[in-house]
Amino acid sequence: MTKLKPWISLGGIGVFAFLLLGVAPLVLTDHWINNLGKYCCWAIVAVGIGLAWGRGGMLVMGQGVFFALGAYAMAMHLTLETAGDRIPGFMVLYDPLAPLPAFWEPFRSAGFTLLAIVLLPVIVSGILGYALFKRRVKGAYFAILSQALAVALATLISSTIRQTGGDTGLSDFKYFFGFVLNDPANKLLVYLIAAGLLVVCLLAVWQLYRSRFGELLVATRDAEERVRFLGYDPANVKLVAFVASALMASIGGAMFVPIVGIITPAEIGAAASILMIAGVALGGRASLFGPALGAMAVGWGQSSLGSTWPDGWTYILGLLFIVVILFLPNGLSSLPARFAAARRSPAPPPPTPAAAAAELEGVRS
Amino acid sequence: MTDASLIVTDLHVEFSGFVAVGGVSFDAHPGEVRFLIGPNGAGKTTCIDAITGLSRATGSARLGDRELLGTPVHKIVRLGIGRTFQTASVFDELTVLQNLDIAAGRHRPWTSLLRTRRGVDPSIERALEETGLTAELATPAGILSHGQKQWLEIAMLLVQDAKVLLLDEPVAGMSQDERTATGELLQRIAAKRIVLVVEHDMDFMRRFATRVTVLHQGKVLSQGTVAEVQADPKVQEVYLGTAGAATTAAMAVVPETVAAMHQPEEN
């Protein structure tokens, strides 16, 4: 049974990939394909959050930062591609003679942009994680500091309207690495890339979870100090998971831009970062599929209910946090196991969350 | 032989003015089961904390010619010093095998981390047999009995290939038979390693100790063989005589363990 389990999961990923890449393009309209692409982007971020928070015990409340790094890198490239030899439209608006800011220049190159999408989050999360984990900053401290970073970055972008587009963000992209974005066939292509990347990320965490590293990560989550007394430096273990989750957030952000067509500070700030957590909590933080599926569900709620019934959606979101975390700390994915346990023994065990012990330890920083 | 010994000299540990350990010296050599005893709050756990880098201390603690004080925790472990905790702390969510596998991991190259485990290391098999946990291989550590958890901790030290085992109350909460089994296990282990046991249980100490150090209020009260220590009037006064062996043993287990379990809420 235990031997079989990883392969069942792998089969699950296969089915998921088949549905996303094979079935969806055939049965969904262009509009829904585009929406699904957007949910895939959030799901990619969520897979990373599941790795860092669910398995690693690091409550990453500021994934918007890394989402932003990928998204803005991509958006700057697409803006320049659209502008061609000229200065991007929004800059001319404020000052017709303004030169292109120096930090924009390298993003003309497609290669540099792709490299930046991968390297920027790795560098930033690497430095931040190293600094914090080595000093044993964890638990609530880590959570709030990461969120503070997201707020700071969103504020910074809002206030630098000439360089980054400010609150209006970057939009009106016409080309995506040479492809005309308006063309439905190309839109489908962009969707397929996003969905494919989601599958790749799932495969990556699947291998991580069944590897020795996955076991070590869970051990670090549950008893960090104990791991230290086995001769490991828990800071390094956490750093790897954190950097991987940042990379996924960046990839999600990068694909978000061509699919949605606009990126603004509102997509990366405190509220957006919390929304990214919501799906993971709903689906089940420590499970393989939970974060991705939960994020897609919340993404759907956000983009449909959030625009047709915004008040109600906020209440639902608030209640979701309260009800799920209070009564179902391991999310919807823990329901089957719970039912099974309930059937086996008449008195179900108390809802002890997987990470309870770890978090107790965590808060003491 | 001396260069593989653990030598602690004039160890001092202070907590914002409060002297928990005030100038403790003792040594431990391979081949003996060394006991550190003393009433609650005597500073026994703090001594181990200091040796393993958990608490900042002054003085000296050497393994061979290597100074331990001031070395980071995980590096001390890599020198071959392993410890257990007053409250058994194993990874509850992981199976016995996974627990041991992680403990064995520090001898492997880091690339092995990315691969999946295949089969069971011979060192893990040996440790399982030694501690009688072979049948529990696939059991989640969280549902082991209290005694089994403590054996698992010892097994983890064995696969870690620790040269020095510092055991903080390893038989607390065990039945009489389990205590005997543990004591015999410790004697076997001690043949090639340094074993230092912190204990309250006088009976257990009498049966298995080779040499004993008695701590009282952060200082060494007495040192020697079991017979010598028991004959020491000072020891009888503060520890054995006044309280009586039965009460000491009874009070030994309960309050500290409970307190330790609730530690997190303290700050």
Added chain:
Amino acid sequence: MHVDALIAPLLNGSAQGALLLLAALGLSLTFGQMGVINMAHGEFLMIGAFAAYLVQQVITASDLSIPVALPVAFVVAGLFGLLLEVTIIQWMYRRPLDTLLVTVGVGLILQQAALHIFPSQGVPVEKPSWLDGQLSILGYQWPFRQLFTILLASVCVAALAAWLKYTSFGRRIRATVHNRDLAETSGISTRTVDRLTFFTGSGLAGVAGVAASLIGGTNSQMGAQYIIPAFLVVAAGGIGQLKGTIVAAWAVGVALAYFAYWTTGSLAQVLAFILVIVFLQVRPQGLFTVRTRSLV
């Protein structure tokens, strides 16, 4: 450069720091007690501000209404805090990090409810006429309003310190923070202490809300902007350390003001944040610490 150009950020920053201190004071109490971040603390602050507005609807003379609003806001916000403790938080003491997320949800709901009840652009809170003047310091006209914030913060700090130090309930709180089990075994009902702490901490957020309503706008979003700076202040000050919180709040306030003076308001926020991270890098336990046993 004029003297007043240099002194203005110092004075403004001190007032800003006092407001931060008011917001952080209650957070430091509840966080110190339970290791739980109440993310709805900012919304309790918002409740205090709206309470001030509602008091003004009843007592229209603003000279009088603000002094009345302070205790009212304290009690109203405190009761909300108590309700939160009794309904949700008490079930989650063993899962502090999860509590953080649950209270995020509570905060969202409170914000949305405020948006439902009050106009979305916010409500005006009349400033009492006795806050209109200025104090001339080295040529800089320092508004009484800022002085009032500092005064209010000082009174709250003094009252809290005295309460913790001299009343039996305060002693029980300190005993519980210091060693929960020992407190329990020596006959202190930690449940009652938890509730009272939560009431007081949330009530202080309400008082902060009244002060905030006199300085900025009163709307559903106002609480959200305080929670993170307030937490950073608590973290930088050291958990459960009143004097640390005071020093950290003042330092962050003044740093923000000078950064804003040299650069822009939003860049100042970014810089202040970096400052706190770097500081925590040097002193992860904050300014002042009580060393306690950290493992097992």
